[in-house]
Amino acid sequence: MKPSESRLLGDLEPSRHKLLVVDDNPTNLSVLSDYLNGFGFVILTARDGESALRRAALAAPDIILLDVMMPGLSGFETCRLLKESPKTRDIPVIFMTALTETSEKVEGFSVGALDYITKPFQKEEVLARLATHLRLRDLTRKLREVNRQLEQHTRELEAANQTKDKFLSIIAHDLRGPFMPVLGFSGQLLRRAETAPVADIKRYAERIHRSAQLVHDLLENLLHWSRLQLGRFEPVMSEADLRTMVEGVLSIFLETAEAKGVRLLNEVPESLLVQADENMLTAVLRNLVSNGLKFTPGGGQVAVSATNHGSEIEVRIADTGRGIPSENLPRLLTSQVPFSTPGTAQERGTGLGLLICQEMVVKNGGRIWIESKKDEGTTVAFTLTPLEVSAVAEAEPASRVS
Numbered sequence: 001m002k003p004s005e006s007r008l009l010g011d012l013e014p015s016r017h018k019l020l021v022v023d024d025n026p027t028n029l030s031v032l033s034d035y036l037n038g039f040g041f042v043i044l045t046a047r048d049g050e051s052a053l054r055r056a057a058l059a060a061p062d063i064i065l066l067d068v069m070m071p072g073l074s075g076f077e078t079c080r081l082l083k084e085s086p087k088t089r090d091i092p093v094i095f096m097t098a099l100t101e102t103s104e105k106v107e108g109f110s111v112g113a114l115d116y117i118t119k120p121f122q123k124e125e126v127l128a129r130l131a132t133h134l135r136l137r138d139l140t141r142k143l144r145e146v147n148r149q150l151e152q153h154t155r156e157l158e159a160a161n162q163t164k165d166k167f168l169s170i171i172a173h174d175l176r177g178p179f180m181p182v183l184g185f186s187g188q189l190l191r192r193a194e195t196a197p198v199a200d201i202k203r204y205a206e207r208i209h210r211s212a213q214l215v216h217d218l219l220e221n222l223l224h225w226s227r228l229q230l231g232r233f234e235p236v237m238s239e240a241d242l243r244t245m246v247e248g249v250l251s252i253f254l255e256t257a258e259a260k261g262v263r264l265l266n267e268v269p270e271s272l273l274v275q276a277d278e279n280m281l282t283a284v285l286r287n288l289v290s291n292g293l294k295f296t297p298g299g300g301q302v303a304v305s306a307t308n309h310g311s312e313i314e315v316r317i318a319d320t321g322r323g324i325p326s327e328n329l330p331r332l333l334t335s336q337v338p339f340s341t342p343g344t345a346q347e348r349g350t351g352l353g354l355l356i357c358q359e360m361v362v363k364n365g366g367r368i369w370i371e372s373k374k375d376e377g378t379t380v381a382f383t384l385t386p387l388e389v390s391a392v393a394e395a396e397p398a399s400r401v402s
Contacts, residue, residue, distance in 0.1 A: 001039070008128050014040035017134055020061040021045050022052040022078070023096065024070045028119070032065070035123050036130070049073025053081055056088045063133055065117070065126075068097040068108070076111050083112035092133050096121075181211040235277035235363050239387055242313070243268040245278070246304045249285040253293055261298030264289070267305040273387035274313055280360040281384070285317075287357050288380050292319035295378065312366070313386050318379040324372040332370055333358050357382070 019041050023029045026047075033043045044059055046052040048070055056064060064082070068075035075095060082088045095108045095116040108116055115129050185204040192200065243266065250264045257264050274281075285304070292302035300320035307314045324332070332354050357380075361368045366383040 049078035265303035295321035
């Protein structure tokens with residue numbers, strides 16, 4: 001390699017670049033291919049425009065050296081077709097021509113060529129133009145990758161800002177509220193502990209406990225939600241008996257349900273096994289049963305049922321409460337600021353529970369939806385994977401050709 005050629009290549013790595021040389025003259029094709037191959041470039045060749053189009057689409061070369069005067073498709077027409085195809089339009093084209101008229105050169109640029117080389121070839125000129133355009137192509141690719149990464153970081157920052165805004169909104173709106181009864185009634189209790197009737201003390205304690213429970217539930221949900229948003233809460237799938245899990249969740253709410261006069265029913269069939277993350281599934285059931293209980297008046301019921309449809313199990317938490325106005329349904333499972341209304345006994349909520357349920361169900365491979373009629377009740381349904389379906393999926397190959 002001559003010193004001048006070495007300087008032209010500089011830090012360019014020829015072996016990483018693929019060139020397509022198109023010329024109907026076998027002598028020109030051989031001379032140019034041998035010369036460039038000597039530097040380590042990967043060389044592809046074509047003798048006409050049709051072959052060039054096929055090879056360019058298949059091999060995606062880094063640059064195309066294209067003869068202008070060819071039988072059949074001319075170099076101009078070949079270049080125009082290359083630039084019309086989504087697969088090849090971004091590949092730089094350098095014309096090789098014996099034409100010296102300005103109009104011919106202008107036509108080459110007008111159909112999309114970046115540069116031209118005059119025949120007969122001056123080999124170092126060919127190398128210089130190639131090196132220049134390959135460096136530009138490498139820089140363009142790096143710039144696109146940097147832009148892609150910047151766009152990804154921008155999306156992540158926007159998502160983080162949205163999450164932060166949701167946290168601030170929830171904290172400002174929901175976390176301050178429950179503390180007012182705690183402060184107010186604990187103050188009353190402190191001042192009147194020695195003189196107040198037992199009934200008043202019990203009432204103060206109940207109000208304090210109710211508010212503290214709300215704060216606890218909110219913080220628990222915020223913890224789950226933040227871990228989901230940060231990608232730190234991934235499912236650990238295992239075998240779970242759905243009826244047993246539902247029984248355990250319902251037992252948590254027995255005292256509250258009895259005090260409110262609401263029946264809790266476990267209508268899940270015996271020995272119905274699912275593949276799920278038990279912690280996530282418990283959190284989903286707990287949130288949905290809590291919601292059903294909150295919006296169901298005395299004398300009503302909250303029932304958990306499940307149906308095996310073969311490929312999926314549909315779980316339904318149905319209450320006989322006051323229902324949800326149709327205009328509010330679309331707001332319940334959106335990523336906007338959580339939506340909540342007071343329960344039948346003025347129980348307060350955060351509106352965050354349904355959003356957490358949605359994300360956890362999706363992470364377990366299911367889907368969730370809400371059905372409701374005003375004054376008739378609400379059903380929240382979601383799907384899970386039956387254990388036998390999961391086992392079959394693991395046993396079968398990842399892909400199948402039919």
